[in-house]
Amino acid sequence: MHVLILGGTTEGRRLAELLEDAPGLRVTSSLAGRVAGPRLPVGEVRVGGFGGVSGLAEWLRTHHVDVLIDATHPFAEKISFHAAEAAAGAHVPLLALRRPGWVPGAGDNWHLADSLPEAARLLPRLGRRIFLTTGRLGLAAFAGPASAGLWFLSRSVDPPEPGTPVPARMELLLSRGPFALDDERELLRSHRIEVLVTKDSGGAATAPKLAAAREAGLPVVVVRRPPVPPGVREVTSPEEAAEALRGR
Structure with a gap:
């Protein structure tokens, strides 16, 4: 099974680590390339954009991606919606990995x-x-x-x-x-x-x-952070995402 992780986050790197030695699994992490000297995840890595929705959908088909995981920054709204549209067009399951947001506590203003x-x-x-x-x-x-x-x-x-x-x-x-x-x-x-x-x-x-x-x-x-695209399953930790993949 080929998994494409749209990463660049701590969660994306952690997920790549969790999946590194999984049998029968190929993992590719994709980074947007907007940060100089990014922290690279383990395993196969590609850097740069896809050329919009059509480009991403074509990449999914050409590289026989079985599952797409959107582990981008919670505020990377554009790529998240592009991922949802491309995954639907290529008939590839999509999972959104989003760390929980902050919650105000006593004394916060x-x-x-x-x-x-x-x-x-x-x-x-x-x-x-x-x-x-x-x-x-x-x-x-x-x-x-x-x-x-x-x-x-x-x-x-x-x-x-x-x-x-x-x-x-x-x-x-x-x-x-x-x-x-x-x-x-x-x-x-x-x-x-x-x-x-x-x-x-x-x-x-x-x-x-x-x-x-x-x-x-x-x-x-x-x-406030933007919402996950409608209809996309959301998980809140790399461990939960890894477990969802094992279930497939």
């Missing part, structure tokens, strides 16, 4: 938003010094008039592409998780952060920033 532009509109009434952890691809949402007068510390793995609109007052911090709680505490203190902005990515690697913000009494703007 969360402000929910449905998009990055909505998150930007919330900021002026919450604070002036913003810790932005939504990634380089969403910086343009914070470059508009709503963000005038605000200062941003933007943390991402790679810098934004040349020509990308960015906030007028911004310091760029290039760093890759996981992040330790003590380091997040010091970052908030040393940069005098007043508001944290994050996507509901879930997982443990970047969760310490939420704990540090809670301890400091800071408001947190949380962008």
Whole structure:
């Protein structure tokens, strides 16, 4: 059985590890190639896009893929919907692997938003010094008039592409998780952060920033994650995905 994992996440790499020595199973992990120096999973790996829905469907047919697993980032909405459409067109079963989202706890001061532009509109009434952890691809949402007068510390793995609109007052911090709680505490203190902005990515690697913000009494703007495409089965752990494959 040939399994194609659309990966690039911790969960995708873990699933590849779980399936590495499974008898009668060929596993290919596909990475989008948007991050410089990505962490590669074990086994067979391809890097780069497929050329849209038709290209992915053709790849599934040509390489005789029996199961497609969407283990992309919870906010990789476009590829998830492309995967659903391509899998349906190629008559290949699709499984979505999504880590559980974060849940606010006692002492959290969360402000929910449905998009990055909505998150930007919330900021002026919450604070002036913003810790932005939504990634380089969403910086343009914070470059508009709503963000005038605000200062941003933007943390991402790679810098934004040349020509990308960015906030007028911004310091760029290039760093890759996981992040330790003590380091997040010091970052908030040393940069005098007043508001944290994050996507509901879930997982443990970047969760310490939420704990540090809670301890400091800071408001947190949380962008809700997009839904899994309709009709797609969803699992929440690599172990659950591996078990579903064994069941086939």
